[in-house]
Amino acid sequence: MSNSKSRAMRLDVKKTYKLFIGGAFPRSESGRTYEVTDSKGEFIANPSLASRKDLRDAVVAARNAHSGWAGATAFNRGQILYRIAEMMEGRSAQFVDEIIALEGLTPSAAKKQVEEAIDLWVWYSGWCDKIGSIYGSTNAVSGSFYNFTIPDSLGVVAVFAPAKPSLLGLVHSLAPVLAGGNTAVVIASEKYPLSAITLSEAIGTSDVSGGVVNILTGSAAELAPWAASHMDIDGIDATGLNSTLEKEVRIAGADNLKRISSFKDGASPQRVLAFMENKTVWHPIGV
Amino acid sequence: MTFEYSSAPESKAIVTIDPVYKLFIGGKFVAPKGGKTFTTINPATEEVLAKIAYAEKSDVDKAVKAAQEGLKVWSKMAPSERGKYLYRIARIMQERAREFAVLETMDNGKPIRETRDIDIPLSAAHFFYHAGWADKLEHAGVGSNPKPYGVVGQIIPWNFPLLMLAWKVAPALATGNSVVLKPAETTPLTALLFAQVCQQAELPAGVVNIVTGDGATGAAIVNHPGINKIAFTGSTDVGKLIARSVAGTDKGLTLELGGKGANIVFEDAPLDETVEGIVNGIFFNQGHVCCAGSRLLVQENIQDELLEKLKRRMSQIRLGDPLDKNTDIGAINSREQLEKITELAISGDTEGAERFSAACTIPAKGFWYPPTFFTGVTQAHRIAREEIFGPVLSVISFRTPQEAIEKANNTPFGLSAGVWTDKGSRILWTAKHLRAGVIWANTFNKFDPASPFGGYKESGWGREGGRHGLAAYLKGAK
Numbered sequence: 130m131s132n133s134k135s136r137a138m139r140l141d142v143k144k145t146y147k148l149f150i151g152g153a154f155p156r157s158e159s160g161r162t163y164e165v166t167d168s169k170g171e172f173i174a175n176p177s178l179a180s181r182k183d184l185r186d187a188v189v190a191a192r193n194a195h196s197g198w199a200g201a202t203a204f205n206r207g208q209i210l211y212r213i214a215e216m217m218e219g220r221s222a223q224f225v226d227e228i229i230a231l232e233g234l235t236p237s238a239a240k241k242q243v244e245e246a247i248d249l250w251v252w253y254s255g256w257c258d259k260i261g262s263i264y265g266s267t268n269a270v271s272g273s274f275y276n277f278t279i280p281d282s283l284g285v286v287a288v289f290a291p292a293k294p295s296l297l298g299l300v301h302s303l304a305p306v307l308a309g310g311n312t313a314v315v316i317a318s319e320k321y322p323l324s325a326i327t328l329s330e331a332i333g334t335s336d337v338s339g340g341v342v343n344i345l346t347g348s349a350a351e352l353a354p355w356a357a358s359h360m361d362i363d364g365i366d367a368t369g370l371n372s373t374l375e376k377e378v379r380i381a382g383a384d385n386l387k388r389i390s391s392f393k394d395g396a397s398p399q400r401v402l403a404f405m406e407n408k409t410v411w412h413p414i415g416v
Numbered sequence: 417m418t419f420e421y422s423s424a425p426e427s428k429a430i431v432t433i434d435p436v437y438k439l440f441i442g443g444k445f446v447a448p449k450g451g452k453t454f455t456t457i458n459p460a461t462e463e464v465l466a467k468i469a470y471a472e473k474s475d476v477d478k479a480v481k482a483a484q485e486g487l488k489v490w491s492k493m494a495p496s497e498r499g500k501y502l503y504r505i506a507r508i509m510q511e512r513a514r515e516f517a518v519l520e521t522m523d524n525g526k527p528i529r530e531t532r533d534i535d536i537p538l539s540a541a542h543f544f545y546h547a548g549w550a551d552k553l554e555h556a557g558v559g560s561n562p563k564p565y566g567v568v569g570q571i572i573p574w575n576f577p578l579l580m581l582a583w584k585v586a587p588a589l590a591t592g593n594s595v596v597l598k599p600a601e602t603t604p605l606t607a608l609l610f611a612q613v614c615q616q617a618e619l620p621a622g623v624v625n626i627v628t629g630d631g632a633t634g635a636a637i638v639n640h641p642g643i644n645k646i647a648f649t650g651s652t653d654v655g656k657l658i659a660r661s662v663a664g665t666d667k668g669l670t671l672e673l674g675g676k677g678a679n680i681v682f683e684d685a686p687l688d689e690t691v692e693g694i695v696n697g698i699f700f701n702q703g704h705v706c707c708a709g710s711r712l713l714v715q716e717n718i719q720d721e722l723l724e725k726l727k728r729r730m731s732q733i734r735l736g737d738p739l740d741k742n743t744d745i746g747a748i749n750s751r752e753q754l755e756k757i758t759e760l761a762i763s764g765d766t767e768g769a770e771r772f773s774a775a776c777t778i779p780a781k782g783f784w785y786p787p788t789f790f791t792g793v794t795q796a797h798r799i800a801r802e803e804i805f806g807p808v809l810s811v812i813s814f815r816t817p818q819e820a821i822e823k824a825n826n827t828p829f830g831l832s833a834g835v836w837t838d839k840g841s842r843i844l845w846t847a848k849h850l851r852a853g854v855i856w857a858n859t860f861n862k863f864d865p866a867s868p869f870g871g872y873k874e875s876g877w878g879r880e881g882g883r884h885g886l887a888a889y890l891k892g893a894k
Contacts, residue, residue: 264557268882270864271541278868278884363873376664383659385828386652386671386874399558399892406830406872407884410847412857 146176146322148183148346149329151190152339158182163347165322168233176322179345181355184314187343188361191285191312194340199282199310203258209336210254210307216331217247224296227323232293246300252396253304260309260401273414280405282310283388284363287356289349291369295321299328301392302366305400307341314362315344316353318369322346350374357381364388364404421734424741426528431519433605436467439475439628440611442482443621449474454630456604459525460738460747460782468604471627476636479596479625483567484642486622487594491564493620495592499550502589504617506543512613513537516606520578521738523605525747525783526701528739538863539582542881545865546586549886553591557883558892564592565668565891566644569637572607573650574600574749575704575805579863581607583880584647585624586865591889593645596625596637602750604628635661643667645889649706652803652829652874659877670878670888672706672870674803675831678824679709679860680846682817683718685836689858691725694809697834697860699733699787702745703807704753706875707832709860711800712789713820716813723791723811730774730787737779745776745807748783757785757806764790764799769810795826803829817842821849830872834860853879 146165147154156162161178177183198206217224221243228239265279286306291298295318306313317325329344345352353370356362357378365382367375368391375391382389390403436453438445452470457463471479490498509516516539517531526535553562568588572580577599588595599607607626614624627633631654638646638661645668648658652673662669679697681690697709714722738746748754765771769790776786789809793800799810814820824833833852835843843857853871856862863869863881870879878888 266868266883268864268866268868270862270867272862272864274859274862276864276867278882372664379663380660383656383663386656386659386673386877388877406853407868407870407879408847408850408853408855408872409868409882410855410857411859411862411867412843413859 146174146326146346148177148179149333149342149344150183150187151343152333154329154333157347158186165231165320167230173230174323176326176346179347179352181352183345184352184355185359187314187345188285188359190340190343191314192361194338195282195284195312197338198312198341203261206308206310207254207257210250210257210304212335213332213337214247214250214254216335217243217250217328220327220331221247223327224324227327228296231321231323232295242294242297246297249297249300249396250304253308253401256308256398256401260398260405263398264402268409275412275414276409278407278409280309280402281408283404283406284311285361286311286313286364286366286404287362288313288315288366289353289369290315290318290325292318293321296324296328298369299325301395301400302368303342306366306404309401309405311364311404312341313343314356315342316349316356316369317344317346319347319349353378354381357387358384360385362387366404367391421742423737425737426518426521426739426741428518428522428739430515431522433466433519437469437604437608437628439469439471439479440608440624440626441475441479442485442625443615443619445611448472454601456523456602458522459749460779462781465523465605468628471598471629471633473636476596476627476633476640479627480567480640480642482622482625483594483596486620486625487566489620490589490594490623491592495551495553498592499547499590501617501619502543502547502550502586505613505619506540506547508613508616509536509540509543513540516578516609518739519609520606521746523603524574524577525738525749527743527746528741529743530701535576535579538865539578542582542586542865546590546886550590553890556887556890558887558890562591562890562892565889566593567642568593568595568645568647568889569640569643570595570597571634571637571646571648571650572597572599574603575701575706577603578606578610580649581610584649587880587886587889588647589623591886593889594623596627596643598627598629598634598637601630638662645669648672655876670880671876672880673874673876674829675706675708675871675875676711676801676803676827676829677707677709677832677834677852678711678713678850679834680713680820680824680836681715681718681722682835682837682839682842683715684838686838687718687722687725690722690836691729693834693836693858693860694726695729695733698809699745699807700861702748702785704749704805705861706803707854707861709832709834710804710809712809712811713814713823714811715820716815719811719813726789727772733774733776733787735776735778735784735786745787748785748806751783753805754783754785757804757808760799760802760804761788761808764793764797764810767797767799769793769797769799795823801827817846821846825851828874831870831875832856
């Protein structure tokens with residue numbers, strides 16, 4: 130079909146960078162895109178500039194997916210998070226290339242970031258079926274009752290990922306949210322969104338049910354107020370927001386008492402617990 | 417044949433109520449700078465009990481400064497010694513339990529049976545439980561080097577005045593924080609008696625400071641820059657206001673807010689026990705309970721039988737003098753609260769629900785509301801959605817377990833729920849699917865210092881009690 134001459138002239142088939150909502154890869158309903166450049170200012174891609182409507186669609190998808198994800202066994206959720214790590218490993222070269230291009234890192238630094246991100250999924254994968262044992266309790270009440278407390282998923286969590294490290298920062302925020310049985314609406318790093326988009330493609334092939342993870346690209350400043358006032362979002366990881374935006378989000382988020390946290394430190398079970406409730410059950414003991 | 421009860425009043429002789437109370441700041445009772453006072457009354461008789469100092473902004477500032485001084489001593493003290501102070505407080509509360517119970521009943525209006533058997537012993541138990549935590553904080557689950565927040569501002573409601581104080585003060589002190597506490601405007605007396613207990617226990621000056629006042633006093637605490645954490649129990653609206661106020665600051669915040677608890681009765685439930693649970697769920701403490709089982713979800717095929725039994729049981733409830741040891745339902749805490757209950761119950765009538773009230777003789781003086789339930793309630797009715805905080809139950813039926821869960825969770829609140837069935841697997845299935853922080857299975861309204869308490873969704877942030885509640889007063893690695 131082709132000779133060696135035409136093969137030498139072959140054009141790359143470039144990827145259209147799209148949103149990830151409910152397991153599908155749509156463009157923004159608004160038709161908007163924005164330009165992403167590499168660290169030297171050269172054009173790289175035109176990802177979608179997600180709108181308020183895209184955010185709302187993503188919340189609907191996340192809400193619909195919540196009972197299935199939270200209702201899956203913890204062992205099953207752990208296997209699926211591990212599967213994400215497997216899928217990322219196969220795409221690591223792509224992640225590395227995109228990080229080098231956008232963040233301007235050296236190849237070895239980019240590779241280190243990708244490896245750490247993959248290993249972080251493995252770490253949180255193992256937490257899924259242990260968080261209840263470590264942070265739940267049976268409570269010695271004075272009376273003839275059996276009384277226990279278990280951590281329970283919060284619901285739908287919006288994640289504002291830090292600008293960079295674009296992949297590792299995102300995984301630091303997203304993985305604990307999923308480990309706790311929540312579904313997520315991620316607002317990717319605005320300037321360096323390719324890691325998040327490629328991650329969505331890995332997640333799309335990792336047995337993660339549609340809607341469990343939804344990833345939007347665009348402006349955090351534009352979307353944050355809508356996320357904060359959305360009554361069907363239960364929690365927000367505000368790590369990627371600046372202090373002015375975070376304060377706005379906390380004020381608007383009080384309308385339905387969203388659980389809002391931002392994190393300075395790295396991996397910790399406290400990041401899982403920040404988006405979990407505690408449920409205490411009493412039952413009499415008797416014959 | 418009818419049985420009449422003789423009156424069996426608890427003696428008031430055990431309490432001494434001063435004509436005027438001052439603020440408790442830096443270990444001493446001090447007059448408020450502005451010299452203003454307000455009165456607290458006995459809601460069962462409308463008699464004035466005492467004049468209470470009104471704390472203004474400058475008084476709150478003084479209390480915060482005293483707490484900062486107290487913190488220097490308290491946070492540096494050997495944890496085991498801190499614990500011993502808490503044990504001392506617990507013991508003195510036990511010694512003076514009857515005095516506390518009578519005073520609480522007079523100031524709040526709740527039956528002596530409840531203050532004597534529940535409020536006061538549980539309050540002492542909270543101090544005893546948390547005393548033992550003081551030297552074990554590295555095991556509290558927030559890392560190996562947990563730190564106190566510093567000065568904690570605590571604002572508590574009128575429904576369990578001393579118990580809410582204990583829920584707040586005991587974990588704060590055990591973790592090395594100092595406290596500025598504001599009791600509710602209508603129920604300050606047991607908090608001020610607690611201040612005397614702190615003196616008797618020789619608690620270092622400034623570790624506990626108590627400022628009395630109203631919402632403006634509370635706002636002064638919330639907005640004071642010297643406060644490092646706020647712990648609030650009260651209405652969801654005020655809780656949201658506080659959450660907005662502390663946004664953008666470093667202040668920690670925990671909230672225990674409203675509820676609209678579903679009490680779910682399946683067809684196989686043991687009905688006589690269930691009726692006791694329903695009565696305890698909604699009529700305990702005149703229904704002034706954030707975790708009350710205020711929505712009765714009953715499986716359709718047993719509704720008639722259950723409600724007949726409930727009516728019969730409600731006719732046995734004794735409403736009246738809270739100091740009488742036979743009284744089940746005491747006085748509504750304030751005229752304002754009575755008006756709120758009355759208004760919401762009338763909305764039940766006008767929106768088409770059908771009212772049943774137990775035939776009680778309402779005393780001529782004081783604030784009272786008879787135990788009441790409504791049938792024919794839909795999920796859209798105000799009495800199914802809004803917290804009434806009174807002895808008014810909304811009955812809603814369901815056919816399938818899935819429908820019960822859907823209706824139970826159909827509320828912005830998520831504090832408590834009950835489930836009644838003989839089937840173990842159904843209890844666990846129901847508990848798993850309920851979005852509520854405390855679930856009572858085949859029981860209701862049980863509390864214990866070791867048991868975490870707090871809500872999902874708009875019922876609050878964080879837990880009180882148990883390891884989880886303790887952790888809310890510690891800063892650890894995040």
